[in-house]
Amino acid sequence: MARIKLTVAYDGTDFSGWQLQPRQRTVQGVVEKAIMKITHAPARVHGSGRTDSGVHAMGQVAHFNCDDHWCSIPWQRALNGHMPKDVRILHSEVVDDDFHARYSARGKVYEYTLWHHSAFCLPQRRRFVWNCGDVDFETMESAAAILLGTHDFAAFQNVGTVVKTTTRTITSISRRPGITEHETIWRFEANGFLKQMVRIIMSCLVACGRGKLSVEELQLILESADRSKAPATAPPQGLSLISVHYP
Structure with a gap:
């Protein structure tokens, strides 16, 4: 058997994750269906993680096994020929048998896009931003700073996934302008993320930026390890999985 690694991009709007x-x-179902159309045999596709309904990806990573004689086909082009328009394979390659899209990963990068014009949101951007209104960026950056490093992020995990530990290390939280003057993009880099962790962190930072949550209160939420202390989860459409890092 051969193992094929895929890098996948998708618009998550019309998917249930x-x-x-x-x-x-x-x-996952769309990719597996496309593989079956080529090999005429079922294949289980393993992703680096489970993005939620409405969440997008620019660099989701997955792998699957197939018979050796399928190694030489151009998997990127072949799969894209059977994909709907909201999914594309960006890259494909044969990898060693010990590679696993999920368990071999050493870090991930997510980006969350905020829209700040409270009067309107461009129709072309509504699927990819959270219209949160005006916020104070300096306060948000001060709040983000306390989340850097290694912490127990139990307060920033929604139910639904059993994990061995809720400790993660966030190496970077940064901000840059978006593609329009009304947007900002927040970039999160860590060795791993809990279920909906980025969306909950984003909701906390926005609450700080609106003056509804102080930096000191965010510190207490972090220390509490209690999900009920944090604000409601930010909507999914602003979030995108950008890349997955491997050794």
């Missing part, structure tokens, strides 16, 4: 679900349209 990455993971297979009965009678639901999922990215």
